[in-house]
Amino acid sequence: QPVLTQxxxxxxxxxxxxxxxxxxxxxxxxxxxAWHQQQAGKAPRYLMKLEGGESYSKGSGVPDRFSxxxxxxxxxxxxxxxxxxxxxxxxxxxxxxxxxxxxxxTKLTVL
Amino acid sequence: xVQLLESGGDLAQxxxxxxxxCAASGFTFSSYSMRWVRQAxxxxxxxxxxxxxxxxxxxxxxxxxxxFTISRDNSKxxxxxxxxxxxxxxTAMYYCAKVGSGSHTESWGQGTLVSVSS
Numbered sequence: 001q002p003v004l005t006q007x008x009x010x011x012x013x014x015x016x017x018x019x020x021x022x023x024x025x026x027x028x029x030x031x032x033x034a035w036h037q038q039q040a041g042k043a044p045r046y047l048m049k050l051e052g053g054e055s056y057s058k059g060s061g062v063p064d065r066f067s068x069x070x071x072x073x074x075x076x077x078x079x080x081x082x083x084x085x086x087x088x089x090x091x092x093x094x095x096x097x098x099x100x101x102x103x104x105x106t107k108l109t110v111l
Numbered sequence: 112x113v114q115l116l117e118s119g120g121d122l123a124q125x126x127x128x129x130x131x132x133c134a135a136s137g138f139t140f141s142s143y144s145m146r147w148v149r150q151a152x153x154x155x156x157x158x159x160x161x162x163x164x165x166x167x168x169x170x171x172x173x174x175x176x177x178x179f180t181i182s183r184d185n186s187k188x189x190x191x192x193x194x195x196x197x198x199x200x201x202t203a204m205y206y207c208a209k210v211g212s213g214s215h216t217e218s219w220g221q222g223t224l225v226s227v228s229s
Binding site for chain 2: 032033034036038043044045046049059089091093095098099100101102103104105
């Protein structure tokens, strides 16, 4: 069963960029993941599916400021030109045949 | 536009039962797998259960296996979660979700709150 590891928190200044990391366990380094955003008090929102390398596909209405990339077992979500509304929890998700797994989430604070 | 509307959340006693429903619209429901994901207060997301487009291949997270049952009625565009033998640790917001073509969670409902307490 895959396991996803995320840092518990991150912070960056308004207008800057931030790169969030989601690390897959050994043996699952080739897995596809998805990124989700959850603003305070709201339901999660699907952001993108990240397949590997620089290949990703975004959900409807997700701003161009959001992009994804990969390196080995690490999957990244980069947010450019940070806005106040980007302050949220970010979760990665992966799956295998019979199970789905979420990372513990990263709480992003926009300073 | 995809819309997923959950209902059925309530206060239940330990050992009790609840049935959650999720009414879907805005897409061809019978062509997509669906799943339930929950979030305990102040905690992260936890996958609960998934079901195939035709109702095949239901599967469950270890914490609910044997107690919860997922089903769907494609004529009503609705997916259900029957929750039996409820425990305090089942207290959470339960989200219905549409599964994308790549097996990822592609759309989320607004959630329905389940509280288990005596």
